[in-house]
Amino acid sequence: MAPNINPAMMEALQHVKGYIFPNELELQWGILIVIYPYLTGLVAGAFILASLNRVFHIRQIEPIYRLSLLTALAFLVIAPLPLLFHLGHPERALEVIITPHLTSPMAMFGFVYAWYLMVVLLLEIWYDFRADIVGFSKTKTGWLGMVYRILTLGFMDTSEKSLAVDDKMGRIITIIGIPSAILLHGYVGFIFGSIKANPWWGTVLMPVIFIFSAIVSGIALMLVLYVVTGRARNTPIKTECMDAMGKFLFYALVFDFALESLDWFHRFYEAEESIDILVLLVSGKLLFSLVGVQLILGTLIPLTTLGLTQVLEIPKKPRKIMYFWSAILILIGIFAVRWNVVIGGQLFSKSFAGFTTYKPDLIGRESLLVGSILLIMPFIILWVLTRFLPPWRGVGKEISHSS
Amino acid sequence: MIPPQIWRPLGILLAILLIYLGVRSFFVPATFYQYGHFRGNSLATIASRPVQYAGKKACMDCHDTIGEKPYHSKHKTVSCETCHGPSLGHVEDPSQLPSLKPTNKEWCARCHEANNARPKTFPQVVIARHYPDKDCMICHNSKKLEKKP
Numbered sequence A: 001m002a003p004n005i006n007p008a009m010m011e012a013l014q015h016v017k018g019y020i021f022p023n024e025l026e027l028q029w030g031i032l033i034v035i036y037p038y039l040t041g042l043v044a045g046a047f048i049l050a051s052l053n054r055v056f057h058i059r060q061i062e063p064i065y066r067l068s069l070l071t072a073l074a075f076l077v078i079a080p081l082p083l084l085f086h087l088g089h090p091e092r093a094l095e096v097i098i099t100p101h102l103t104s105p106m107a108m109f110g111f112v113y114a115w116y117l118m119v120v121l122l123l124e125i126w127y128d129f130r131a132d133i134v135g136f137s138k139t140k141t142g143w144l145g146m147v148y149r150i151l152t153l154g155f156m157d158t159s160e161k162s163l164a165v166d167d168k169m170g171r172i173i174t175i176i177g178i179p180s181a182i183l184l185h186g187y188v189g190f191i192f193g194s195i196k197a198n199p200w201w202g203t204v205l206m207p208v209i210f211i212f213s214a215i216v217s218g219i220a221l222m223l224v225l226y227v228v229t230g231r232a233r234n235t236p237i238k239t240e241c242m243d244a245m246g247k248f249l250f251y252a253l254v255f256d257f258a259l260e261s262l263d264w265f266h267r268f269y270e271a272e273e274s275i276d277i278l279v280l281l282v283s284g285k286l287l288f289s290l291v292g293v294q295l296i297l298g299t300l301i302p303l304t305t306l307g308l309t310q311v312l313e314i315p316k317k318p319r320k321i322m323y324f325w326s327a328i329l330i331l332i333g334i335f336a337v338r339w340n341v342v343i344g345g346q347l348f349s350k351s352f353a354g355f356t357t358y359k360p361d362l363i364g365r366e367s368l369l370v371g372s373i374l375l376i377m378p379f380i381i382l383w384v385l386t387r388f389l390p391p392w393r394g395v396g397k398e399i400s401h402s403s
Numbered sequence B: 001m002i003p004p005q006i007w008r009p010l011g012i013l014l015a016i017l018l019i020y021l022g023v024r025s026f027f028v029p030a031t032f033y034q035y036g037h038f039r040g041n042s043l044a045t046i047a048s049r050p051v052q053y054a055g056k057k058a059c060m061d062c063h064d065t066i067g068e069k070p071y072h073s074k075h076k077t078v079s080c081e082t083c084h085g086p087s088l089g090h091v092e093d094p095s096q097l098p099s100l101k102p103t104n105k106e107w108c109a110r111c112h113e114a115n116n117a118r119p120k121t122f123p124q125v126v127i128a129r130h131y132p133d134k135d136c137m138i139c140h141n142s143k144k145l146e147k148k149p
Helices: A007-013 A031-054 A059-078 A081-087 A105-139 A142-151 A160-193 A205-233 A239-270 A275-283 A287-311 A316-342 A368-388 A395-402 B004-027 B041-047 B056-062 B064-072 B080-084 B088-092 B105-112
Strands: none
Touching (some): A031 A059, A031 A105, A031 A160, A031 A205, A031 A239, A031 A316, A031 A368, A059 A205, A059 A239, A081 A368, A105 A160, A160 A205, A205 A239, A239 A275, A239 A287, A239 A316, A275 A287, A287 A316, B056 B064, B056 B088
């Protein structure tokens, strides 16, 4: 029997710089754990954007309200998959629910997730689409009609009075949903922020930074989806909706950038023993992904572009183009944020005297291929959801009233 | 009166919660919280597994002449079964040979591949660059396991 020596580890050893502890050579959390907070961030961000319309009555973003809810659902359904692929043994996955360990933040995720999916998102979507579901249950036949009829829960009333109850319930659930969305993503930040042995992660600002970067990424995603779905459906893209989203995106990004800068000021001023290795990390291993992608491409360029749209009188068409491409850059930038947090935190040795290296595999269980599939899947689910429950205002209601 | 569109979905949520509690009471093993957050019976299950390792002392009973060589060498802290594999079967029935007789260089690399995390005084080389097409044993005498060429 030949000893089991991993050739990738032998290769990685050649790229180690300085002194590292033996268990730091191979990263425990790879590309899939980068994708996991990225997906949950998009869920929380999309939901919080939807709640702006619902709770704070921002009427301009009405056209993307229901699409945001479906987007949050499509991404939430996929969010646990990176964890499942990372851990393997899907047959053990439910053990965190069956025998939860109350001191494990990871185990608590099961409950936060279940609460957010069942009590917040599914209920809210049900109340928002109930009139449409009732309408479809009358017009659709076959198994699809059966699904719609089951989803009505046997309640077919679409009178003004009952729709008012739906609206009120939707509002109440959104109010519960905002802290829930913050809890969902704040907890992901907490998983990193609570690791006090790791100076790159262990800061109380981490959950807050995660929440704001989530809001930024969620708004950016919805802006992109609004343009793409509008183009695909050949419907006019409303400038006031784009303006409102662009404005929120700009201010959320300003806030997010300020928080991250504050974190850095804090680190520099405190200048704890870890500061030297962190500076080396940022100026070396993370130079491209942090300074290049996260800071310049994903923050400074969109900040400037979005800032210009706020202070200058730019004609509608170029303004929309500026919003769209800023949102794309922000989505790339926030991915880099997740990469820098998850991968960056494992690249330096806890001896503060050396660095290891990380290069994701192309194919395999934890690889770029699986990561790409997991990033594409929510869009496929969203497409199916929009076919099943068209979020475009009025489509379902027309059917409901005409039937 | 509570409208049906409120109590029906809430009723479903309540039903899911009750199903969860029912499933939980069914699936959690009886001894799960006996000693802590694990199945208490697992200790007995693990203890009941057959012993595989004999220990260095058992090897030395017969192989004292071979055993003493590495004992005085740099490999003296390495137990016989570290390289030769679990050998209780061989102790009980000498005709059953130990599972491993490592001679290839990947085996030496397990401990001697260059790694910054190892002490500087520990002998280590980059195996891929250290006479890549020769086996370690050709130069490093396998009898004493310590000789430098």
